Amino acid sequence: MHATTGGFFQVINHGVPLERREKLELASRKFFAQSTEEKRKVRRDEGNPLGYYDTENTKNVRDWKEVFDLTVKNPTVIPASHEASDNGVKEIVNRWPEYPSELREAFEEYAKEMEKLAYKLLELISLSLGLPANRLNGFFNDHTMRFRLNHYPACPVPHLALGVGRHKDGGALTILAQDDVGGLQVKRKTDGEWILVKPTPHAYIVNVGDIIQVWSNDRYESVEHRVMVNSEKERFSMPFFFNPDHNVMVEPLEELITEQNPAKYRAYNWGKFFANRRLSNFKKLGVENIQIHHFRIKEESSY
Ligand code: OGA
Ligand code: NI
Numbered sequence: 001m002h003a004t005t006g007g008f009f010q011v012i013n014h015g016v017p018l019e020r021r022e023k024l025e026l027a028s029r030k031f032f033a034q035s036t037e038e039k040r041k042v043r044r045d046e047g048n049p050l051g052y053y054d055t056e057n058t059k060n061v062r063d064w065k066e067v068f069d070l071t072v073k074n075p076t077v078i079p080a081s082h083e084a085s086d087n088g089v090k091e092i093v094n095r096w097p098e099y100p101s102e103l104r105e106a107f108e109e110y111a112k113e114m115e116k117l118a119y120k121l122l123e124l125i126s127l128s129l130g131l132p133a134n135r136l137n138g139f140f141n142d143h144t145m146r147f148r149l150n151h152y153p154a155c156p157v158p159h160l161a162l163g164v165g166r167h168k169d170g171g172a173l174t175i176l177a178q179d180d181v182g183g184l185q186v187k188r189k190t191d192g193e194w195i196l197v198k199p200t201p202h203a204y205i206v207n208v209g210d211i212i213q214v215w216s217n218d219r220y221e222s223v224e225h226r227v228m229v230n231s232e233k234e235r236f237s238m239p240f241f242f243n244p245d246h247n248v249m250v251e252p253l254e255e256l257i258t259e260q261n262p263a264k265y266r267a268y269n270w271g272k273f274f275a276n277r278r279l280s281n282f283k284k285l286g287v288e289n290i291q292i293h294h295f296r297i298k299e300e301s302s303y
Pocket of ligand 2: 167168169225
């Protein structure tokens with residue numbers, strides 16, 4: 001493993017069998033090559049956010065992409081609504097397209113590999129924080145892990161659009177497989193420059209999300225990133241979002257809190273955070289979507 005830009009890593013000796021990745025990449029290409037009408041047969045709706053859609057907004061700006069969203073645990077329990085006062089839960093299930101018929105099996109096999117890799121990385125992160133390897137595992141018993149197939153079509157006006165607008169991932173970890181086209185950029189902290197994450201064949205790009213930033217009380221940082229589009233080539237990518245149980249209250253780990261280093265965040269409910277994020281992605285709202293800085297405890301001013 002080697003670091004690229006703080007918070008982003010590429011992993012090479014990850015142990016994920018190449019055949020599994022290639023089988024799913026091929027199924028993804030076949031799925032997106034269909035007509036919009038065909039793809040919309042497995043379109044998501046407000047009741048169930050899983051499935052196909054081509055109308056995502058990042059921070060209220062339309063992205064130049066189409067996606068197919070899947071849950072890893074089928075069914076997955078999530079909050080019934082984004083409302084803080086609503087304690088209800090619901091189950092969501094994957095939608096399977098008729099074509100290609102191998103997509104389901106390809107996904108299920110690949111997701112197992114992603115889970116294994118994610119737990120390995122989680123344990124390494126825990127150790128790096130001076131904690132027992134399994135310290136964080138208990139947050140993932142009834143997890144809300146997600147998987148996404150992304151297709152970024154070639155764009156005639158690449159200077160006017162982004163595949164995904166700048167954002168930070170809200171979950172614990174993201175493990176991304178990108179093809180050889182390139183387009184993912186990471187914001188370098190020192191000077192704010194956008195740095196291209198060069199495609200490395202068969203590697204995975206790993207980034208910590210907001211939850212690990214909060215758990216680690218800012219020792220790890222969730223880094224901003226975005227996706228550029230290309231005027232000639234379409235691009236495919238497959239992020240695996242390693243997310244905890246919907247009822248986890250995310251807050252700095254007590255072992256890392258001292259008088260000199262007090263908690264920098266108030267606790268927040270992961271399921272509600274995610275539901276709010278999704279809501280603002282779903283509808284074009286007039287507000288910026290929910291971010292962890294909304295839970296940041298203001299430092300006492302010293303004057
Ligand atoms: C994401 C994301 C990057 C990519 O889906 O959150 O950052 O290269 N994707 O598709
Ligand atoms: Ni992202």
